Amino acid sequence: MIRPQPMLYRCPKCGWKDVFAPKSDMLIEKPWEACPNCGGHELECKPAGAMDVAVEKLSKIFS
Ligand SMILES: [Zn+2]
Structure with a gap:
């Protein structure tokens, strides 16, 4: 199974x-x-890098 690519x-x-x-x-x-x-x-759309995903998770935790 292919892991879906997160998009930024x-x-x-x-x-x-x-x-x-x-x-x-x-x-x-x-x-x-x-x-x-x-x-x-x-809207701009591009494949999210590992950093983008990490920042997004942190921002949801701390918001
Ligand atoms: Zn806007």
Whole structure:
């Protein structure tokens, strides 16, 4: 089984970003249609690195 690749989504307008980690290998292309912070539709998407995932987990623990 292939482990799903976490994806880092970022809004260039307001700087919002979040890591989307699929629970299965079912392909979900766009977990966010628009930025939940400012509503911008131009979300950047790239494979999340190990650092991105670690930072995301820490930010959820400490927020
Ligand atoms: Zn935004």
